[in-house]
Amino acid sequence: MDVISSHQTYAVIIAVEHYQFNISQVQYAENDARAFYSWLTEDLGVPAENVKIWINQDATATALRQELLYEIRNLQEDNRFIFYYAGHGFYSDGCNKLTTWDTHPTNLSGTTVALKDILFDPLQNSACNKSLIFIDACASHIQEQFPSRDLLSEMSNNEFVEFVRSSSYQAMFFSCSPGEKSYPSNMLKHGIWTYHLLKALKGEVREALVREQYITDNSLQNYLRQVVPEFIRSRTTLRAIQTPWAQISSSNTFAVCEIGIDEQSIDLPLMGIDLVYEDMIFRQIEEKNVRNLPGFIRSSHREPEYHSGNANNFINRLMSTPISEEINTIYERCKDILRLRRRDITKSVQVGGGSLDCNLFRFTIDSCQNPDNPKQVMITRTLILIMDANELPEDFERVFPIRPDEIVIPINGEIDFDLMVEKFENAEDEIGGNLVEDDTRGYIEFEAPDGVKFIILTETNELVIKPRGTKTIMEMLSSAKTSLVALAQANQLELE
DSSP: OOOGGGGGGEEEEEOSSSSSSSSSOOOTHHHHHHHHIIIIIIOOOOOOOGGGEGGGGGHHHHIIIIHHHHHHHHHOOEEEEEEEESSEEEEETTTTEEETOOTTTTTTTTSSEHHHIIIHHHHHHSSOOOOOEEEOOOOHHHHSSSTTOOTOOOOOHHHHHHHTTSSEEEEEEEETTOOOOOOETTTTTEEEHHHHHHHHHOOOGGGGGGGTTTEEHHHHHHHHHHHHHHHHHHHOOOOOOOOOEEEEESSSEEEEEOOSSTTTOOOOOOTTBBBBBGOOOEEOOOEGGGSTTTOOTTOOOOOOSOHHHHHHHHHHHHHHHHHHHHHHHHHHHHHTSSSOOGGGGGEEETTEEEEEEEEEEEEEEEEEEEETTTTTEEEEEEEEESOOOOGGTTTGGGGGGSOOEEEEEEEOOOOOHHHHHHHHHHHHHOOOOOOEEEEETTOOOOOTTSSEEEEETTTTTTEEOOSSSSHHHHHHHHHHHHHHHHHHHHHHHHHH
16 A cells, blocks of 8 residues: 555544444543544644544444445545544444444344445445555444344454455454454543554554654554553453454555655665665656657658767757747746746756756756667656655646656665665565566666566666656655565565
8 A cells, every 4th residue: 555645545434432322332432533533634634624524423324324435436546545433343144344323222233334335345346446444343342232142243354354355455453353352441541452553653652663754554563463462461450352453455565654754755775775865856758759750851851870969969959849849838837837927937948958947846858869779869857846845836747748757866886786686686575576687787677566666777876766657746756655665674674
């Protein structure tokens, strides 16, 4: 699961502490839900309008069957969906069920909602394939209230396994294992599991952190499985076992959230090489056949057959008009979209190149004969941000007719080619992916399981990161960071 932009995250929070009819109270469920809401909106930065919170009388069966379905149907492929529930849950009539505010004790089967109907099937049928599900519920408390109802049993693992196996990017975290109870704490004024879950998600415990910056699927579950039983043993009088468990499906380890770093930064180590992050740029390289360029007259012009200075000059002359038009388009969009004035912008156009500068960025475009194909022109567009990426204005990418599609980071010092290949081979064994290397060109390419490509070029001493698909600047950075976390963990496992 990628570390998705906060604005692309949507959530539904449900808590039933008090029931309309004679069903036992779920102590501190409301506190848990409100604390989870605060983490989403204040710590994670999810816009309040992206979060629905239904507590007690708002958490009706109708809300879960209709409004939750509506929220899931509206999800897009680049969204992440987070679901949190605190209340009673159990297994009945062949499926896992959640209680609602209007669940009736004499008709539990008919007045509860099936997870498959309200959550699993809708998510599988939606465009969204990135979801985090947190459930603080157990059957044991409600079983004690209705001991004669033998149709009730602990929630079944099978349904959860089937759900996460249906996608490469799903994770479900549960407060206890089947057959156990989920306990509240009068001292904490929260459910014990949710309290520690939120401490981890807020970055307040180093044991849950990877590289001091990230909460991953594995680090979160490992921490919860240790801390919750330990808290019950040492800080309560309970003689009970509560073991959190999780069902996770993804092509590689993913980051649940990031702690304590700016969203635009991807300042992470990679295989021990020294990356100069402060000189990072965004780039796009385009290759075109010379005969398809404006101004190329097929009746009188000939395609270059060889590399030469004259051929390069000819190509640059043909590129002068397209480059001028692109620079002028960016100039006009700076005024229209970014609301800049003429005095705020400096533009320049020369034969074979051009540039535009303002207080937000510097953009350059250059052309030359393609070193790998004399019949082609290679057009290089470079974007250097002057301000932080997470402070860029809305619709910033619309300024550019052609977006950058790769991140370029200079490498400081010499690169040991053989050692780098060995490290990526280890990563390939550990997390999957695909490695291509060519020592004659000094070229190493590793495609991570999520499709992000890492290319090391020893001739130019640079790392090129190419996220999959067309993305905004922030989406490129988030995608790159997620893969870097997985690679950093693979490298750490090798060191251990």
